[in-house]
Amino acid sequence: MSGEENSFAEPWQAQAFALALALQDKGLVSPGEWAAALGRERARVGVAADGSDYYHGVVAALEALLAEKGLADHARLAELAAAWHRAARATPHGAPILLENDPVGQHG
Template sequence: MSRREAKSVTATLPTGVEAPIFAEPWQAEAFAMTVALHDKGLFSWSEWAGALSAEVKQPGAASDGHDYYEHWLAALENLLSAKGVAGKGDIDALAAAWGRAALATPHGKPILLENDPSPTEGRGGPTG
């Protein structure tokens, strides 16, 4: 979202709301995934709070908090790995596949993982 777009969105928010909660769509998606995985019982809120706290306290974290959702995503990835759901390599390979699919998708069309031109690269074959 550009600064101009953000100002436009901010201008249309209800009174008392100064800015959007999420600066980028991926932040809202990471938030929603975390809530959904908690609702499915993958981890407790105390486990989540511990994982997120550990990430936010990492050296190099921005003092103004602009990298908060990057820490959020790292905490989620670490919990997924710790719980045996998906390892870091699996997550990275899937993220790369989505990136390739996005680049291979014509403008205005939905980005589908099936659009990945290298479907077997780092994902264990066409089905996985």
């Protein structure tokens, strides 16, 4: 593999992976806890032959760990995810997607 190949197809994939590493660096999650959470998620939903689902598993494992550790709860994470989806649909093509673009608002 050359040094120019990118293992992330989308920026959000790199951000999700970086968040997993940051949680470990801060001592909030051990490498073993992270590996176990990701393994549980991959076992729960299965694995696509082409690996395209890997980073969705990373996000699901992060959400599970955050809830397990009391750092976030599933309801709040679902609420924020829905807000980001609404904001994306309300954002003109080519413009940055901002949570403030959610027409429902109130994300404090």
